[in-house]
Amino acid sequence: MEHSEQPTHKTHDEPHHASHYEQREHYAPREPREQRPHKPRAPGDENTIFIGKKEVMAYVLAVVTQFTSSPNEVKIKARGKAISRAVDVTQIVKNRFIPTMRISDFKAETEEVPNEDGTTSRVSSLTLTLTK
Template sequence: MAEKTTEERTAEKRKNDENVIYVGNKPPMSYVLAIVTQFQGGGSDEVVIKARGRAISRAVDAAEITRNRFVTDAKIKDIKIGTESITNEEEGRTSNVSSIEITLTIKKKSK
């Protein structure tokens, strides 16, 4: 098997990051708009919603609002939960933060 070059891996990672939405402190409707835009304008049939800590509830809200109100044929393909260790630079202390990854998919309509 041929090894992938650094450029190929970077291009592949960039392509994968195009359909990822990172949820933070904004209201859930901001992320709903991003998800709907990704499905409609981005031509993507899969969107990954990622969040950590207190933003997890906003990520779930955004996924459910999108699924129930805007893109009713979207399905939840996968949900991954986990824990990430974060080291505080100043104190040198590590703390565990919960994380979630929700994958929404939509079936492409044949023309």
């Protein structure tokens, strides 16, 4: 008894099966997120690194670059969940790149941040002043 081989790949004659995204009736491509308007830096902020959601090493590179370009002082500012990232950045810079660096000042505060609905939220903030 002969047995014929069936092709294991799809042919053009087979119907297209929609992906789970295409199966949704309300599926539409995402709109690009609105970018917040760029705020100009305040005077005195030239040597300040604002810690956000990027990887830690991106901020480490920024701090090391600031120190090598001339200033003897760099400030690191962070709010909320980014505070632990700011501490990590400081320790990595000190332990791996600039062993003579020290924290000459720090300021812990609570800031009121406006929400989209017009209310305000209180958020912890930390400013570390680093000197070499």
